[in-house]
Amino acid sequence: MGSKIVDAKIPVVNLFGEALKPGSGAWAAASGDVRRAMEGYGCMEVVYDKSSEELSSSVLEALEELFELPQETKMKNVNPKPAHGYMGRLSVLPIHEGLGIEYATDREACEEFTKLMWPEGNPHFCEVVHSYAVMVAQLQKLVVRMLLESYGIRTDKYDAHSDSTTYLMRLLKYRRSKGETNLGFKGHTDKSFVSILHQNQVNGLEVRLNDGEWVYYQPSSSSSFAVIAGDVIMAWSNDRIKSCYHRVMVEGEEVRYAVGLFSFLTAIVEAPEELVDEDHPLLYKPFYNQDLLDFYVKNNSQNKGDTNMVKAYCGTSML
Numbered sequence: 158m159g160s161k162i163v164d165a166k167i168p169v170v171n172l173f174g175e176a177l178k179p180g181s182g183a184w185a186a187a188s189g190d191v192r193r194a195m196e197g198y199g200c201m202e203v204v205y206d207k208s209s210e211e212l213s214s215s216v217l218e219a220l221e222e223l224f225e226l227p228q229e230t231k232m233k234n235v236n237p238k239p240a241h242g243y244m245g246r247l248s249v250l251p252i253h254e255g256l257g258i259e260y261a262t263d264r265e266a267c268e269e270f271t272k273l274m275w276p277e278g279n280p281h282f283c284e285v286v287h288s289y290a291v292m293v294a295q296l297q298k299l300v301v302r303m304l305l306e307s308y309g310i311r312t313d314k315y316d317a318h319s320d321s322t323t324y325l326m327r328l329l330k331y332r333r334s335k336g337e338t339n340l341g342f343k344g345h346t347d348k349s350f351v352s353i354l355h356q357n358q359v360n361g362l363e364v365r366l367n368d369g370e371w372v373y374y375q376p377s378s379s380s381s382f383a384v385i386a387g388d389v390i391m392a393w394s395n396d397r398i399k400s401c402y403h404r405v406m407v408e409g410e411e412v413r414y415a416v417g418l419f420s421f422l423t424a425i426v427e428a429p430e431e432l433v434d435e436d437h438p439l440l441y442k443p444f445y446n447q448d449l450l451d452f453y454v455k456n457n458s459q460n461k462g463d464t465n466m467v468k469a470y471c472g473t474s475m476l
């Protein structure tokens with residue numbers, strides 16, 4: 158099986174078969190691959206369990222149905238948190254449209270969202286988005302567990318981490334007409350712990366590597382997911398993993414659909430003691446993920462990503 162660094166430079170990690178069995182050699186090897194990819198690139202392509210393929214394509218079909226709804230209906234998706242509710246073709250993001258389901262791994266949250274969009278009901282949509290959120294949340298937990306193990310962090314910390322994780326699902330569409338800008342989403346880092354993206358056949362996601370070079374994300378299969386480090390994992394890992402600066406550029410006129418699952422932490426975020434020592438002094442004061450979002454809204458709402466918000470918010474050099 159093994160994992161490889163493709164020409165495109167974003168590492169590909171295979172997480173299926175033996176690699177999913179804790180304690181196996183394949184699991185230990187995959188854990189090392191996950192850590193190396195996240196430390197070296199801040200992102201990776203994961204080819205996840207093949208059984209996810211059908212669900213991953215059903216969710217993209219469900220998106221098509223959702224975006225066909227009238228704009229007045231989509232605008233009912235209101236959430237005061239930044240980029241959590243409907244965003245429709247804003248002047249700063251003219252080809253982008255997005256909706257959000259906060260706490261999407263809870264069935265009730267998906268039911269509420271579905272009812273808002275289809276008061277007459279749409280059980281198929283609800284089932285597909287909820288099952289997709291649960292599946293990708295499992296992938297997120299797997300990645301975190303592998304990272305903890307690879308860092309030699311006490312395994313009892315995994316449950317606490319997992320219990321304090323919440324998920325925001327964002328349903329995204331990029332529709333570009335001839336002559337329109339090809340900038341789908343300007344460069345930014347996510348304010349999440351990690352974000353996991355899945356898309357249709359239209360590429361567009363680009364990530365900036367540590368050396369400043371932009372690399373195009375080209376998923377190698379329909380069960381591929383882009384795993385992106387957010388600002389919160391950067392602080393939590395005491396800078397071992399840097400948040401991934403990324404953007405979306407859409408070249409043609411074919412519609413791009415993507416779905417993102419963003420994880421956030423409710424417990425206080427602080428580097429585990431295993432990641433702090435003389436060579437790695439503590440770089441961030443403990444903070445709450447929600448307070449980072451509030452700080453970001455107050456300080457940078459129109460200029461997402463141009464400064465490193467987490468360093469500005471709680472970097473220890475600010476003490």
Ligand SMILES: O=C(O)CCC(=O)C(=O)O
Nearest residue numbers: 329342354362405415417
């Ligand atoms: O459309 C994508 O693939 C990425 C979108 C994104 O970066 C975001 O919503 O934060």
Ligand SMILES: [Fe+2]
Nearest residue numbers: 345346347403
């Ligand atoms: Fe993003």
